[in-house]
Amino acid sequence: MKNPTSYFLCLLLLFGKTYLCNGQATTNQAIKVDRLIESINLSLEKHYVFPEKAQAITKFLQTQTKKKAYTSVSKDPQKLAKQIQADIYKIHRDPHMVVEYNPNLSGRIQGKVEPSEEEILQTKIFGKENNYLFKKVEVLPGNIGYISINGFLEHINEAKPIIESALGFLANTSTIIIDLRENNWGGEPDMVSQVESYFFKEKTRMNDLVNRTNKDTTFYYADPAKTDGLTLSMPIYILTSKKTFSAAEDFSYAMQQAKRATIVGEVTGGGAHPTMPFTVGQGFVVSIPFARSLNPVTKTDWEGTGVIPDFKIEASKALLKAQELIFRERQKMAKNEKEKQKLEYLINALYVNNDLLTLPLDQFDQFTGTYGPLVIYRDGNKLFCKFADNITELAHISKNRFVLDGNAHIEFVKDSKGNYSKATLFVSDGGIFEELRK
Template sequence: MATPASTLATDTAATTSTSAHANFDAARARRLTLHLADMIEDFYVIPSTAHRYAEALRTNVAAGRYDDCANDDDFGARVTADLQAVAVDRHLRLMTEAAVQKRMAPPVAGIAAPKSEQASPDMPHGIEAMAMIGANHDIAYLRFNQFSQDPASGEAARRFLVTHANARAVIIDGRPLRGGGLLPIDAMLPLFFDRTTTLARLETRAAAVAKYPEDPSPTLILQPSTPDIERLDHVIQPDAHETRLRNVPLYFLTSSRTASAGEHFALALRSTKRGVQIGETTAGAGHFGGFEDVGEGMSVFLPIGQTVDTRTGQGWEATGIAPDIAVPADDALRVALARLGEGG
């Protein structure tokens, strides 16, 4: 998503106010907040909520709410807290550009994979492990920390599954999976279905689609839409060449940190009844978008769309997706293996 080209909004608050912190520019904060309000109102995924966010920010600017921030980090945190007080959105936040860069860095190791499944240095981006596990090495195991949009990642995952298509089960470990895109999903899931299947629906703010057009994906099929919202169904075709995995047990391991594209994957398995989710309820980050430049060293993660269940029209923002089998994340792999007759 490219940066919105709209100019910064005119500062309409009183300009005689002075900041309690000499190094913090209150006029700049008001200017940036008003611009942020315009961005959210124009492009945020839910129009009615977008208006509420924008009005709250404008009211706060008029009241001098951000004039006495200690620094830019404090400014971003205060604006974010005010937005979350209007409506919870696990993605929407104002941050410094430095904080964004830190956030985009590779994740710190959390829940450990079994020693034999540790990632090798040449693993494709987003993949921590691909290995055959179990007493007879007949269970295919893949572990992701991100669903990377690098085609090499999805291709590597598919190649591993095809190479080991005689596996008696597949375990996809998404406990550290913090988000990403659809390419790995599109690469893997056609191996597990025997017919054309709708996985989920993406609803995107129409103004954002018009402003930031993207190359169409063959797996996203346009559905009847409205002037405000474009609707696309995520649809996969069965793999034309490999059929051996269509009926094997499929498990997806989750933690409270499994987010965004990882939750999209969980919803796809839930709505199609194709797999079993084991672990913890996911993070509840159901909206998608990207970091956008607000100006003068500040950026916002601006959610422009959401994924919903085609059966109910409901997403999972702020609630997460509950597992089929609820266990602590650290125990999820052990439980999956036990269901497959592994271990004591």
């Protein structure tokens, strides 16, 4: 989305951050508070996405001005900015709305200063050196594709070969996990739309952006015509955290409401309203949400509420949970018992805990013995398995089940007398074998 003020300011807010410069702490002359409040009110009435809230705020600020509420801080612009913002929040708390004393930024906005060639070059260098924030792609066990995206930069043409290479690499996977847990940069809706386009066979309306300043609405579509023939139809899972914000929420919410993705993780940050800085004179700047997202399905957005996951879980556990959900879903469609067991093996492998200190040593001793060709023994606080000339350390999964090696798990089974009389071997291909204890 391009800002009517300047490309440079769009760049500054590209990642959902407020551009801060160190302004003067105090000024020799008192700020003309009446004029400042009047200017803030005019900007709010013209640009703020909620007109009725703007009216309530401006009325309160006018009352505060008449009470001389800002006189004591009129020579300290930083404190004045904080007090005005605090008063705004008394009427309507919008985390996007920020009042700051920032003469450098104010001057650039007022003068509509275009970015220098050096500044433009630096943004291009940033995008290229950071791989346009497409950070990792791999195929996980069980043929699950994984890609992490830490931001939606505006450089679509430059990033497109990277996107297509990454998604093309995952084209033969059964399911794809898109990790947005570190995507707190925000970004461009055009890039969001570009990435969405790879996951739809038909042109699909995903999000509208209602702009109060321009009094117009932009419609965003997932359009396979943008993807040079690459369409991915497998199930999609999206990982979120409380840091997931802005454009990443746009992507998550639209994919969820289009029934194209399952969200796993934490409720996201709740930023649906694009924000731009507006100069209000005397070195002050107010960041004002000037537009709002409008989902064509829900007729609302995620502002203030965040995107609600289909499965809520701590962000640190979301990747494992998503993999488990994928395997559980596949189990429901499994054609035979062996296929179900293969998936159960993959689920158990997700939760390997190498710290055996959580189990009492006397329990280890109950496991030790010879099970068919396998000799289980304890050395210190670790369990080992000897098979022919090979020795492997057992890693704990849960209860009495352990990882035997890269292709098998072993579970020690009690008999009716409470003794571990046999071991069940679960092989990665779904096979199950039993070995009696000698």
